Amino acid sequence: MTEKTIPVHAEHDHHDDAHACMSRRQFLLAGGAMVTLAAIGLPGEAEAAPLHALKAAYPQTKIGSLAALKKGVPVEFAYPYPNVQNILVKLGVKGGGGVGAQQDVVAFNQQCPHMGGPMQGTYKDAFQALGPCPLHLTTFDLTRHGMVISGHATESLPQIVLEVRGDDIYAVGVQGLVYGYSAMTSVATKRA
Ligand code: FES
Numbered sequence: 001m002t003e004k005t006i007p008v009h010a011e012h013d014h015h016d017d018a019h020a021c022m023s024r025r026q027f028l029l030a031g032g033a034m035v036t037l038a039a040i041g042l043p044g045e046a047e048a049a050p051l052h053a054l055k056a057a058y059p060q061t062k063i064g065s066l067a068a069l070k071k072g073v074p075v076e077f078a079y080p081y082p083n084v085q086n087i088l089v090k091l092g093v094k095g096g097g098g099v100g101a102q103q104d105v106v107a108f109n110q111q112c113p114h115m116g117g118p119m120q121g122t123y124k125d126a127f128q129a130l131g132p133c134p135l136h137l138t139t140f141d142l143t144r145h146g147m148v149i150s151g152h153a154t155e156s157l158p159q160i161v162l163e164v165r166g167d168d169i170y171a172v173g174v175q176g177l178v179y180g181y182s183a184m185t186s187v188a189t190k191r192a
Contacts, residue, residue: 055161056184057173064088064169066100072125079160079171084178085110086160091128096145099162107160108146109178114138114153116179
């Protein structure tokens with residue numbers, strides 16, 4: 001993965017170039033914070049042109065260890081705020097953004113990006129999928145950066161960016177916008 005960090009300002013002209021051409025949602029994600037344009041690849045698409053995603057950086061937080069993870073058994077953790085609940089899971093197959101020797105350890109927010117449906121307890125190990133959401137039945141593919149498999153949601157599930165040091169797993173950023181937040185910045189700006 002290649003990446004570069006750029007400052008994003010409110011007056012940024014989003015017609016400047018291809019990298020800076022952001023939708024309103026992406027612009028809100030930037031929210032004046034430092035964001036990273038990360039070139040990401042999907043499993044099995046090593047030769048494909050890289051995609052560019054916005055990643056908000058947060059303080060690095062230890063959330064678990066590789067040795068303690070069991071395949072298909074999600075572990076819950078809060079990040080980047082105490083009320084933002086996520087899962088850390090060993091998929092057993094390579095996942096986009098995955099860490100560990102098999103690149104199969106990933107982490108995702110558990111709140112549906114459509115209308116905030118709670119998806120705790122819905123991980124399906126047989127399909128490496130989260131869902132269906134209890135409100136409108138969207139299901140998300142955790143091997144492909146949380147892409148929608150089916151359902152009403154149009155946005156991918158926010159992915160927690162991970163790094164490994166030794167056996168320890170750290171959360172270091174968020175890729176996507178957690179439901180209910182107008183921006184993912186270092187200061188919480190949850191909508192009323
Ligand atoms: S809130 Fe999850 S699909 Fe609508």
